[in-house]
Amino acid sequence: MRVLVIGGDGYCGWATALYLSNHGHDVGILDNLVRRHWDAQLQVETLTPIAPIQTRLQRWTDLTGKSIDLFVGDINDYPFLESAMRQFQPEAVVHFGEQRSAPFSMIDREHAVLTQVNNVVGTLNLLYVIRDHFPDCHLVKLGTMGEYGTPNIDIEEGYITIEHNGRKDTLPYPKQPGSFYHLSKVHDSHNIHFACKIWGLRATDLNQGVVYGVLTEETGMDEVLINRLDYDGVFGTALNRFCIQAAVDHPLTVYGKGGQTRAFLDIRDTVRCVELAVANPAKSGEFRVFNQFTEMFSVGDLAAMVKKAGSAMGMKVEINHLDNPRVEAEEHYFNAKNTNLLDLGLHPHYLSDSLLDSLLNFAVKYKQRVDHAQILPRVKWRR
Amino acid sequence: MRVLVIGGDGYCGWATALYLSNHGHDVGILDNLVRRHWDAQLQVETLTPIAPIQTRLQRWTDLTGKSIDLFVGDINDYPFLESAMRQFQPEAVVHFGEQRSAPFSMIDREHAVLTQVNNVVGTLNLLYVIRDHFPDCHLVKLGTMGEYGTPNIDIEEGYITIEHNGRKDTLPYPKQPGSFYHLSKVHDSHNIHFACKIWGLRATDLNQGVVYGVLTEETGMDEVLINRLDYDGVFGTALNRFCIQAAVDHPLTVYGKGGQTRAFLDIRDTVRCVELAVANPAKSGEFRVFNQFTEMFSVGDLAAMVKKAGSAMGMKVEINHLDNPRVEAEEHYFNAKNTNLLDLGLHPHYLSDSLLDSLLNFAVKYKQRVDHAQILPRVKWRR
Numbered sequence A, B: 001m002r003v004l005v006i007g008g009d010g011y012c013g014w015a016t017a018l019y020l021s022n023h024g025h026d027v028g029i030l031d032n033l034v035r036r037h038w039d040a041q042l043q044v045e046t047l048t049p050i051a052p053i054q055t056r057l058q059r060w061t062d063l064t065g066k067s068i069d070l071f072v073g074d075i076n077d078y079p080f081l082e083s084a085m086r087q088f089q090p091e092a093v094v095h096f097g098e099q100r101s102a103p104f105s106m107i108d109r110e111h112a113v114l115t116q117v118n119n120v121v122g123t124l125n126l127l128y129v130i131r132d133h134f135p136d137c138h139l140v141k142l143g144t145m146g147e148y149g150t151p152n153i154d155i156e157e158g159y160i161t162i163e164h165n166g167r168k169d170t171l172p173y174p175k176q177p178g179s180f181y182h183l184s185k186v187h188d189s190h191n192i193h194f195a196c197k198i199w200g201l202r203a204t205d206l207n208q209g210v211v212y213g214v215l216t217e218e219t220g221m222d223e224v225l226i227n228r229l230d231y232d233g234v235f236g237t238a239l240n241r242f243c244i245q246a247a248v249d250h251p252l253t254v255y256g257k258g259g260q261t262r263a264f265l266d267i268r269d270t271v272r273c274v275e276l277a278v279a280n281p282a283k284s285g286e287f288r289v290f291n292q293f294t295e296m297f298s299v300g301d302l303a304a305m306v307k308k309a310g311s312a313m314g315m316k317v318e319i320n321h322l323d324n325p326r327v328e329a330e331e332h333y334f335n336a337k338n339t340n341l342l343d344l345g346l347h348p349h350y351l352s353d354s355l356l357d358s359l360l361n362f363a364v365k366y367k368q369r370v371d372h373a374q375i376l377p378r379v380k381w382r383r
Helices: A011-022 A034-042 A053-064 A078-088 A109-133 A180-199 A238-247 A267-279 A299-312 A339-343 A353-365 B011-022 B034-042 B053-064 B078-088 B109-133 B180-199 B238-247 B267-279 B299-312 B339-343 B353-365
Strands: A002-006 A026-031 A069-072 A092-095 A138-144 A159-164 A167-172 A202-208 A210-212 A252-255 A261-266 A287-292 A295-298 A319-322 B002-006 B026-031 B069-072 B092-095 B138-144 B159-164 B167-172 B202-208 B210-212 B252-255 B261-266 B287-292 B295-298 B319-322
Touching (some): A002 A078, A011 A026, A011 A053, A011 A092, A011 A267, A026 A053, A026 A078, A053 A069, A092 A109, A092 A267, A109 A138, A109 A180, A109 B109, A109 B180, A138 A180, A138 A267, A159 B159, A180 A202, A180 A287, A202 A267, A210 A267, A238 A252, A238 A353, A261 A267, A267 A287, A267 A339, A287 A339, A299 A319, A299 A353, B002 B011, B002 B078, B011 B053, B011 B267, B026 B053, B026 B078, B053 B069, B069 B078, B092 B109, B092 B267, B109 B138, B138 B267, B180 B202, B180 B287, B210 B267, B238 B252, B238 B299, B238 B353, B252 B299, B261 B267, B267 B287, B287 B339, B295 B299, B299 B319
Parallel strands (some): A002 A026, A002 A092, A026 A069, A092 A138, A138 A202, A202 A287, A210 A261, A252 A319, B002 B026, B026 B069, B092 B138, B138 B202, B202 B287, B210 B261, B252 B319
Antiparallel strands (some): A159 A167, A261 A295, B261 B295
């Protein structure tokens, strides 16, 4: 299939684009490269040295004989988006092209507004260009498990059947997101749902958990194809950050009590989940929601696992409980369903000692690149 | 109390500003006057000839001895908003200042984007200025009953208690809005809820039904204070539009079967509901939701009532069922709760024959101003 990966220069997008290309799809990448610019502005850097996009793509072609089309530009620029789509003629669009950090969105008013306008308008533009030129194109949109927050009942996949005063209906699952970033994804979900209903578009919302890991079969083929790995207080996510902290003898930074439970998955499952969604498109008019994760852990559990794995490798790993910079429940019920992707054939990579060993070894390999000043959280939710 | 009415030059805002001023509050109006500009661009006009804002305010002072501060500018312009708020020092802000037409938001991509960016960013700016300078200020925000859509269960006021798999929680009521405008209000609700939670702000979301009527005690004091009355296909709402159509011998334009049931209220109750909300502020950290309406009618019922009242006055009223330009259920369950405002002391004005007589007479008085070309819907939900 012809698949356009929007945001294909990013952490999940790059791994996905190469995976789909390797598995026989005709892949295009559309990216405005702004994430590299934000890194520079925030003075943070991926642990791993990533190559420029044109170098990455040339190496991919040299290694595999496959080529990936590149469209550099912003989906907030409608004429550009329209022209790129008409040139590429996608059968499916995988949309990773959003500002994806909760702390980034909480820096100040300007970053909150940037995040919501960038994400909401980009997705609106995509809905209109699909409506006008590719009404059968399947939109595979990255959402987040964070849209649900931490309700005291089981989290279903996008919808819940409610019995109330003797009547019954299946309605969108209530959302309680925890940052202006997570809110932007909730806004997107509502907008896409509506577009499917009125225009008959087909869309799959992948409510993804926290992704960990750095190697996929494709990005591991060559150092030039290496994926980014963030450990800073703005873009770094829990498990990856802990492994890097362990590698440089920095105490693991657990926010608050650490009882915050979240959904997680290996990046090798991210790419496979996207392929499953692409290969099994939603029906016309259907707004389908998959919860894309494989396991649930508390942040404290993760820190303990990294400490154990690190100790077995001779590292001295400490765990620090920081004042929580976020506003979130630190002890709560959390039980989310994830059967839709398993039913389509996902065979999860579970978090294991060997994965932790490999992540820790990866972190050790690049530890000379770590800037300690980037590790601690600098953005607070409360004023 | 010192109350700033954002959007105070509009239909609901103007009536509210005068009512609050008349009832002893210190009132300011903040408005960018863009609605008058949009009317010009769309080549539509209110039935009633409205005076320029400065003329309106001067007449109000001449008649009552009360003055209303005026701030002309856009809440999307943060420095302007911040400066106006610091000058006025509000204890409550009533926020009507959004693009409020569903058809307007469905004209094309540009109008959808304009509506969502204008409404979402304006409200985000307001949340930040309140956080930074007036943390105790009560935000009274106009939402809409259209946020709920038409679920097959009773509609509660903002939240619903759900029992699921043996556990229970009270969660935000699921939203199924029917236009990019209604979606913008859902986005606002989520953003405001979050701001209350993390910053301890106090907010009341007034999910208002369709407003009808034109006279309030204050706007009826003098022709220069007259309120706008829209009958065009973009800004005109059901009952007002039907009365004007009857007055000019135009068939009433019922979209589709007319079984669409909605919540309604008299504009004299709009102003009273806002006063009740202002006088009884939400608690710090509380995101309170009131369903602001008094009665439910189907569009077909309304048309029949106007036909009956018009016939009694000697008018020949026909009802036309047009192809529905919107995508919406035309036969559905609809039962919404509205006890919160009644508990605070609202005594509703119910839709009556005498109200219909008065609205019809009003329409007859200004019928020479009607432009027939504006009446039919020009905006379609489907492509």
